[in-house]
Amino acid sequence: MDQLLDQFFNLSIMQQVFPLLVKGLWMTLKVCAIVIPVGAFAGLVVALCATSQSRLARILTVPYVDLFRAVPPLVLLIFIHSGLPFAGISLSPFQSVTLAFLLNNSAFYGEIYRAGLESIGAGQREAARSTGLTALQTNIYVVIPQAVRNVLPDLLSNTIEVVKLTSLASVVALPELLYSADMARSITFNASPLVLAAAFYLVLLWPVVRLLSRLERRVAA
Template identity: 70%
Template sequence: MELLVEQFFNIDIMRQALPILLGGLKVTALLCLIVIPMGLLGGLLVALGSLVPSRLVRWPLVAFVDLFRAVPPLVLLIFVYSGLPFAGIRPSPFAAVCIAFLLNNSAYYGEIFRAGIESIGRGQWEAARSTGLGQGRTLTYVILPQATRNVLPDLVSNTVEVVKLTSLASVVALQEMLYAADMARSVTYNASPIVLAALIYLVLLWPVVRLMSRLEHRMGH
């Protein structure tokens, strides 16, 4: 038991590693601030495009959603970072993570928004149009607010997954929190920095998870 505590819960090593991890946390936070809004916007555009009657628009978007939901995010990230240079495109680690996560998140958020929009009955469209609202305003002021409320737990759940996915950025040597923790582990020969990183993730995400549960409970009633 003493050896277990020494190797995984060494308070002195955690204290020494904390400044390094907080530096990595800033990169993680910046990544989330960029990737999540981009994914939400991309997903909304995908969902709206999937409503277009034209097959020339709808089918490519269906293929986009199916492809990027099926490809593992880690594989996609490695392809963007290590594969694109063969085509003459050399993204930085940060740009590679943003591109890969944008493609992945847009597909998932797109399906969530599409389900929300389709959950609104045609009567809502017709009632809004009968008041003189055009199709664009009907969508903006009547349909989207209701659709977003209907799928809010799913949006929050997917956003939590996006935050956890940022740990994959360490694969391309982006100095986010997990990368910083692994560097501290390699210097100290101790797993305590990794445990500390896990605890920081827990402290940050647990309130959001509880909020998600409360939302699901309220919407269930």
């Protein structure tokens, strides 16, 4: 038992590596601060194109969504970071991570938004247009707010997945939370830094998980 506690819950080692993991957490938050809002906005644009009256826009969104939902994000990340340099395009680890996650998550956000937009009946659009609103105003003031409310639990659930997805950034040596914890583990020959990193993720995501559960119960009711 003492050996187990020493290997996984060594408080002395956790205290030593705490500043390093805080720096890693800050990098994780920086990635999330870019990927989540930009990915959500790009997903909304994709959804509007997928549900527009333009046949060309609908056709173009299909391969985009299918491609980036089907390709594993880790494969996409490695391709962007290690494959594009062969074409003369070299990106930093931070740029590679943000680009890969934006492409992946905009496709998933797009499908969630699309489901929300399609849940709004055509009658509401026609009623809004009859009051003098343009098509753009109808979407902004009538359709999109209701669509977002209908799929809000799914949006939050996908956002949680985005935060957890940032752990993949360690494969391109981006010093985010998991990479920092793994470096600390290799130096201390102890798994306690990984346990501390898991605790950081728990503290960061648990309130959102509880909020998601509450929203799901409210929607079900």
